[in-house]
Structures are given as structure tokens and as C-alpha cells.
Amino acid sequence: MSTSLPPRSLGVGRVLIAVYAILALAATARSVVQIIEDFDAAPVAYALSALSGVVYIVATVALVRPGLVWYRIAWATISFELLGVLVVGTLSIFDQELFPSDSVWSFYGSGYLFIPLVLPVLGMIWLYGRRPAVTTDQVVAPA
Structure with missing residues (x-):
């Protein structure tokens, strides 16, 4: 059994990446600026901003890199992002004391013009359209 993945860095994929x-x-x-300048003011918000930055970096790399493993990492990071x-969006509305300063989410x-909310949905739709095609080189008869 082998898998074939369509390229992810062509066409609309380039824009998404x-x-x-x-x-x-x-x-x-x-x-980085928030943590250096004023971490004590909103540690949860600033730590979440750092986490979101790491998630976006890994998602970007995963979208660029070919192969099934990177495809799965892209799904994992984009799902985590959503x-x-x-x-965080819900908590920031209902517990504003937890978020005295904004985070990315x-x-x-x-x-960020709601891009963090829309982007993972678009990413998932796009990844779904590029899911691996499973082919069998041999037909295995039931035993």
C-alpha cells in the first residue's frame, strides 16, 4: 500500500502558506515584545500569544513540507489552532480578568481582523482537498 499526496505549495496553497x-x-x-516589556501585566495572554506563534510556525512548515507525516502535522497544528x-476567544469574552491584555486569539x-478564526477553517478545507490517495499495488485475497 502506498500513499500519494498532491503538492500543497501550488496555487491557492501558496496564498494560504x-x-x-x-x-x-x-x-x-x-x-516576544509583550513578554519582554510587560509579562507581569498579563502572563496568560502573553504566554498564549507565544504559543500561537509557535503553532503558526509549525503549521507553516508543515504546509510547505511534502509527505504524509507533514500532512498529519499540518492537520494537528491547524486543528489545535482552531x-x-x-x-481563548470564548474565555476572553466571559473572563476578561484572565485577559487584561489581548492575545492573538x-x-x-x-x-487580527478575525484571520485567526477563519484561517484554520480554510486550512482544513484546503488540506481535506489534498488528502492522501491510498492505492494498493497488490490485491490481497481474504485468508
């Missing part, structure tokens, strides 16, 4: 790369840079840079945006990514 570019947006992930920009978000990775923005989230990471923002978190879960993070939904959980606060208020569902409103500080």
Missing part, C-alpha cells in the same frame, strides 16, 4: 507565515511572524514578534481560537482574533 503566505498568510500562515505572516501570522507566524506577527504573533511571534508580538509575543481549538485555541475558540477556547483573544476575542476570536479580532485584533
Whole structure:
């Protein structure tokens, strides 16, 4: 049994990867500045910004790299991203004391034009369209 993966860095994939790369840079840079300048003011928010930066970096790399393992890593990071945006977005609305300062995922990514909310959904749709095609080289008869 072998698997074949369509290339992920062509066409719309390039745009998706570019947006992930920009978000990775923005989230990471923002978190570094926040942590250096004022970590004590909002440690949860700033730590989550750092986490989101790491998630975006790994997702970007996974989207660029070929192969089944990277395809699965892309799914895992993008799924984690969506879960993070939904959980942090909801918590930031209902427990504003936990988030005295915004993180990338606060208020569902409103500080980033809701791109953190929309991007993982688009990424999942796009990845689904590039799922591995499983082929069998041999037909195995039941024993």
C-alpha cells in the first residue's frame, strides 16, 4: 500500500502558506515584545500569544513540507489552532480578568481582523482537498 499526496505549495496553497507565515511572524514578534516589556501585566495572554506563534510556525512548515507525516502535522497544528481560537476567544469574552491584555486569539482574533478564526477553517478545507490517495499495488485475497 502506498500513499500519494498532491503538492500543497501550488496555487491557492501558496496564498494560504503566505498568510500562515505572516501570522507566524506577527504573533511571534508580538509575543516576544509583550513578554519582554510587560509579562507581569498579563502572563496568560502573553504566554498564549507565544504559543500561537509557535503553532503558526509549525503549521507553516508543515504546509510547505511534502509527505504524509507533514500532512498529519499540518492537520494537528491547524486543528489545535482552531481549538485555541475558540477556547481563548470564548474565555476572553466571559473572563476578561484572565485577559487584561489581548492575545492573538483573544476575542476570536479580532485584533487580527478575525484571520485567526477563519484561517484554520480554510486550512482544513484546503488540506481535506489534498488528502492522501491510498492505492494498493497488490490485491490481497481474504485468508
